[in-house]
Amino acid sequence: MIKVSNLRKVYQSNGKQVEALKSIDLEIEKGEIFGIIGFSGAGKSSLVRCLNLLEKPTEGSIIIAGQEMTKISAKELRQARRKIGMIFQHFNLLFSRTVFHNVAFPLEIAGVPQKEIKERVLELLRLVGLEDKAEAFPAQLSGGQKQRVGIARALANNPQVLLCDEATSALDPQTTKSILGLLADINQKLNLTIVLITHEMQVIKEICDRVAVLEDGRIIEQGSMVDIFTGPQTSTAKDFVSSVFSQEVPVEIRERQFTLGGKRSGRKLVRIIFVGESASQPVISEIVKNFSVDANIISGNIEHLKDKPFGNLLLEIAGDNGSTEKAIAYLESLGLGIEVIENGR
Amino acid sequence: MVDSLIPNLIQASGETFYMVALSTLFSVLIGLPLGVILVVTDRKHILENLILNQTLGWIVNALRSAPFIILLVAITPVTRLLVGTTVGTTASIVPLTIAAAPFFARLVEASLKEVEWGIIESGLSMGAGPWHIISKILIPEAVPSLVLAVTNVIVNLIGYSAMAGAIGGGGLGDLAIRYGYYRFEPEVMLATVVILIGAVQIFQSLGDWTAKKLNKK
Numbered sequence: 001m002i003k004v005s006n007l008r009k010v011y012q013s014n015g016k017q018v019e020a021l022k023s024i025d026l027e028i029e030k031g032e033i034f035g036i037i038g039f040s041g042a043g044k045s046s047l048v049r050c051l052n053l054l055e056k057p058t059e060g061s062i063i064i065a066g067q068e069m070t071k072i073s074a075k076e077l078r079q080a081r082r083k084i085g086m087i088f089q090h091f092n093l094l095f096s097r098t099v100f101h102n103v104a105f106p107l108e109i110a111g112v113p114q115k116e117i118k119e120r121v122l123e124l125l126r127l128v129g130l131e132d133k134a135e136a137f138p139a140q141l142s143g144g145q146k147q148r149v150g151i152a153r154a155l156a157n158n159p160q161v162l163l164c165d166e167a168t169s170a171l172d173p174q175t176t177k178s179i180l181g182l183l184a185d186i187n188q189k190l191n192l193t194i195v196l197i198t199h200e201m202q203v204i205k206e207i208c209d210r211v212a213v214l215e216d217g218r219i220i221e222q223g224s225m226v227d228i229f230t231g232p233q234t235s236t237a238k239d240f241v242s243s244v245f246s247q248e249v250p251v252e253i254r255e256r257q258f259t260l261g262g263k264r265s266g267r268k269l270v271r272i273i274f275v276g277e278s279a280s281q282p283v284i285s286e287i288v289k290n291f292s293v294d295a296n297i298i299s300g301n302i303e304h305l306k307d308k309p310f311g312n313l314l315l316e317i318a319g320d321n322g323s324t325e326k327a328i329a330y331l332e333s334l335g336l337g338i339e340v341i342e343n344g345r
Numbered sequence: 346m347v348d349s350l351i352p353n354l355i356q357a358s359g360e361t362f363y364m365v366a367l368s369t370l371f372s373v374l375i376g377l378p379l380g381v382i383l384v385v386t387d388r389k390h391i392l393e394n395l396i397l398n399q400t401l402g403w404i405v406n407a408l409r410s411a412p413f414i415i416l417l418v419a420i421t422p423v424t425r426l427l428v429g430t431t432v433g434t435t436a437s438i439v440p441l442t443i444a445a446a447p448f449f450a451r452l453v454e455a456s457l458k459e460v461e462w463g464i465i466e467s468g469l470s471m472g473a474g475p476w477h478i479i480s481k482i483l484i485p486e487a488v489p490s491l492v493l494a495v496t497n498v499i500v501n502l503i504g505y506s507a508m509a510g511a512i513g514g515g516g517l518g519d520l521a522i523r524y525g526y527y528r529f530e531p532e533v534m535l536a537t538v539v540i541l542i543g544a545v546q547i548f549q550s551l552g553d554w555t556a557k558k559l560n561k562k
Contacts (some may be wrong), residue, residue, distance in 0.1 A: 052470055074474075081472035092467035095562045096485045105481065106471040137561040153471070163470075 001087065001161065001193045002028040002051065008062035009217075011047050020046040022217040027036040028210075030160075031195045033187055035203050035225065037206040037240055038214035039054070044197040047214065048165050051195065052084045053077060065160050083156030084317075089166035093138040099125070099149050100134040106156040124152040125151055128182060144175035151182060155190075164188075164196040180206045199238040205229065205305055213237045226305050229272050230337050245312060253298060253314075254342050269320045270328060273337030274311035283331060284315070291327040293319030314341075351366065353520060354536055360434045361516035361544075364506045369499050372552050375446040376498075377491075378493040379405065380453020381479055391465065391475050405447040413505050417512060427503035437514030441505055445498050452494035456487040496552025500545050518543060 009021040020043045028034045038044045051062060055071055062069040067080055070277050093102050103124050125131045128148040138146055147167060148241045154162055164183070168176040184207045187194050198204065204211050204225060212222040213236055221228065221237045229245075242248070247261040254269065271304045272283070288295050296316040303310050317324050379401065385391050386398040411419065417440045421431045424439040461482055468482045485490070507518025517537045525534025 054466055054469060078472040078474055081470060084470070086467070088463060088467060088472040090461075090463055092461070092463040094464060094482065094486060096488060096559075105468075107472060109468075109473045109477045109481070139562055157471075 001030040001067060002026070002195065003063040004051070005061045007047075007050060007062065008058045008174060008266050009043075009050055009055060010058045020217055021050065021057075024217075024219060026212065026219065026222075028195060030193055031187070031191045033184070033196065033207050035208035035211045036195070036197045036214055037199065037201065037204055037211060038197075039199060039236075042214045043217040044199075045165060048195065051161075051163055052081055052086060060270075080104065082157040083159045084161045084163060085157075085159035086163040086165065087147065087150040087154050087167045088168045089145075089318040091150045091170075093139070093146060093149055093153075095138055095158055097137075098134065099130060099136050099138070099141070102138065102149055103152045103156060110157055115214075120156065121152075124155060127155070127186075128152045142175075143171050144179060147171065147175075147179050148182065151179075151186070154192070154287075155186065155192075159192070161193045161195065163196065164198075166198060166206055169198065169200065173202075176200075176203065179207070183207060183282070201244045202242075205244055205303070205307060207327045209306070213240065224310060226275055226310075229310065230275055245253050249314065249341055251283045267316060268324050268328065268340055269342035270317055270331075271339040271341055272311075272313045272315060272331060273278075273336070274309075274313070275305070281334070283334065284313075285338070286318070287327040287330060291319060291323045291330065293317050293323050293327045303308060346356065350533060350536065351531075352518075353524070354540065357515070357517045357520040357537070358540060361503070361506050361510075361518075364437055364441060364514065364516055365499060365502045368438045368445060368506070371438065371442040372445035372498055372502070373443065373495060374451045376449030377453055379446065380457060381448035381483070383450060383454040384457040384483070385475065385479065391478050405450055408443065408447040409451070411444075412510055413440075416440055416444055417509060428440050432513040434515040436511035437506070437516075441502055441509060444505055445502050449494060450499045450500065452497060453487075453491065456490035456494055457483050459490055460486045473487070488526050489556040489562075492556040492559060493552055496549060496556075499548045499552070503541060503544055503548070505551070507537075 004026040006020055007024040008019070011018045022219065024047060031285075036044055036047060041276065043276055046055055050057045051064065051069075057070055060070070064080070066086060069077070069080065072080065076302045094105065097105065098123055103121045103324065104117050104153045107120060113118070122134070130145060130148050130150055130152065133145065138149065141149065151166075160201055162183075168179050171179060175201055180203060183194060183196075186192055187207075195207065196203065206226045210223065211225050213218045213228070213234065214220070215236050221232070221234045228237055229241055263290065284295055284297070287293055294317070298314040298316055300311065300313040303312075317327055328338060328340070356521065381406070383398065383401060386394040386401075408416075420440055420443060423443075424431050424436050427439050428436050430436050464486060465478055465482060468478050473481065506514070506516050507521070510516040510518030510520070511522050513519070517540060521534050521537040524530045525537065
């Protein structure tokens with residue numbers, strides 16, 4: 001649906017050149033929700049704005065729905081933009097227009113007849129759950145409602161792609177959840193491709209299928225959302241993951257003396273990560289029975305990555321004559337993510 | 346004079362109203378497009394054209410830097426060309442417009458710059474062209490502030506029109522100078538000042554009220 005190759009963006013400021021994007025390559029499939037995460041200044045905003053040419057790329061190619069965006073005329077670009085919806089962090093609604101007329105705006109400029117506009121706007125307002133606010137002005141709405149108007153407006157011309165520029169960053173956590181729910185819903189109903197940029201890992205975790213991590217104008221890591229969460233490679237990705245799931249183990253636990261099972265040795269502190277199906281296997285009782293180790297659960301939690309359960313268990317294991325090692329090898333053989341945090345003797 | 350004070354004041358007020366009304370109309374007709382051009386041709390705006398922008402800016406500044414009383418005299422050839430004469434209320438509309446239009450253009454520029462770039466960007470993202478951005482976003486979003494700008498122009502023109510009167514333009518200024526000053530009839534002077542103050546107060550309040558009504562922010 002979207003193919004970006006060798007995209008570069010250089011800004012000129014006071015005679016100095018700032019390279020905001022350095023050779024970006026991306027491919028986004030039809031119907032997926034693709035997240036781009038990065039700290040501020042990483043180049044996220046530039047990247048998303050290059051996709052619909054709000055920023056003109058310095059170099060490279062952007063193909064959306066088979067159209068090379070960097071090579072089309074101004075008129076063709078306006079046509080193409082009608083099929084690429086966009087929503088913004090600060091909503092950017094027209095203050096002088098009612099909710100109804102805000103949603104009608106893209107239809108007006110596309111030259112849709114008045115009667116059709118009315119039907120379409122009411123349909124869109126129903127879709128985002130704001131049919132009772134048609135005559136309200138944006139200033140009378142809450143942040144979440146404003147973003148719903150933004151979404152209705154972005155969907156007016158039946159776009160194939162929806163770009164979300166930090167669409168939930170100005171919203172409280174609860175409203176963020178409901179807006180993300182709406183986006184996921186639209187993605188399902190309309191098979192809409194969604195590109196979402198954010199600095200919040202929570203947003204990625206909630207709805208994305210795939211993720212790219214952007215740092216200093218480059219994509220440093222990219223993969224399925226579950227892979228990024230369960231096995232982040234770069235330190236930036238690790239930071240983002242731990243912003244959602246704290247991976248810190250308190251020092252008292254790391255360093256405390258072995259107390260498990262009396263005199264037994266070979267204590268290890270192990271983190272086990274379960275994803276999807278494996279979250280429902282009785283692995284702890286299996287290792288205790290089969291390897292006669294002792295196991296003490298220090299902490300555990302279960303979350304959802306989009307719709308997959310994702311478990312995280314911190315376990316203290318101890319046993320004689322290398323049985324601990326065997327138990328760990330067994331756990332690994334089940335395809336669980338294992339991280340040995342403390343390797344005692 | 347005292348007997349004819351009231352009819353004189355009514356006639357002079359009518360002349361002032363005529364001058365202010367028409368010169369406001371022409372100032373808006375000329376100043377609004379000028380203000381729009383000053384904004385949209387600026388750096389990084391939707392129709393960036395720095396040469397046009399700077400040339401226009403220079404002309405606007407030049408016209409605004411001439412004191413009105415000088416402008417009034419300096420442009421008499423233009424006035425004669427346009428209305429065939431250089432005296433009378435109709436003739437004074439030319440210098441009044443030339444003085445107020447660039448002023449209004451700058452006020453329009455300031456008003457339109459208040460419209461957040463994000464809103465313009467959202468219009469662009471929906472496929473709006475320059476004309477749609479101007480007519481459906483920039484101007485409608487700035488309406489409350491534009492109403493205040495027009496109010497400002499009216500108040501200024503009421504003052505200017507009194508000066509135009511002084512060189513034969515008619516109106517309240519003319520009356521005040523001829524009767525109040527040259528003939529030393531202070532009650533005429535006082536009456537014109539009271540009318541001018543009243544007019545300014547009324548237009549300003551009306552402008553403030555309308556702008557507030559229209560503001561949906």
